[in-house]
Amino acid sequence: MLSLVVDLGEASFSQSGFLYFNDDGEPFTAISRQRRRLSNLCKELKDLMWCEFSIKVTQMLIQLERDTTKINIEFDNSANGKWTITPSNIDDIKNQIRPNFQ
Numbered sequence: 001m002l003s004l005v006v007d008l009g010e011a012s013f014s015q016s017g018f019l020y021f022n023d024d025g026e027p028f029t030a031i032s033r034q035r036r037r038l039s040n041l042c043k044e045l046k047d048l049m050w051c052e053f054s055i056k057v058t059q060m061l062i063q064l065e066r067d068t069t070k071i072n073i074e075f076d077n078s079a080n081g082k083w084t085i086t087p088s089n090i091d092d093i094k095n096q097i098r099p100n101f102q
Contacts, residue, residue, distance in 0.1 A: 003097040005083040006038075006060040008046050013039045016085055017062075018094050049075065059083055063099040070101045 004017035015038070046057045059076040061083050076082040085093050 001066070001099045002062075002064045003099055004062040004064075005085060005093075005097065006042050006062065007081065007084070008042060008057055008059065013042070018097070020098060061097055063097070063101075065099055065101050068101060070099075072099065072101070 001020040002017065003020070004015055007014045042060060045060070049055045049057045055075065056077050057075045058078065059081050061072075061074040061076070063072040063074075064070070083093060083097055
């Protein structure tokens with residue numbers, strides 16, 4: 001299972017999250033040759049949310065479960081970021097954003 005937090009600032013884009021193996025969540029930062037593609041898709045979705053629903057998206061939470069091919073996407077529009085990962089809250093966020101597909 002995977003949870004990815006995408007921060008969509010006005011002039012910035014970052015992504016980080018956790019890979020969950022059994023009961024533990026290993027932190028990671030998404031780095032790949034497809035990073036720009038993911039960035040563009042997230043920005044397009046952000047723009048669509050604004051144009052169609054007047055919702056300003058500042059963060060996205062993308063949760064995936066490979067075995068069942070389930071996906072969940074949530075949006076946040078708060079100024080301080082609902083899922084911002086810091087050294088002081090890493091364990092709390094890891095548990096908070098763990099996928100629960102039941």
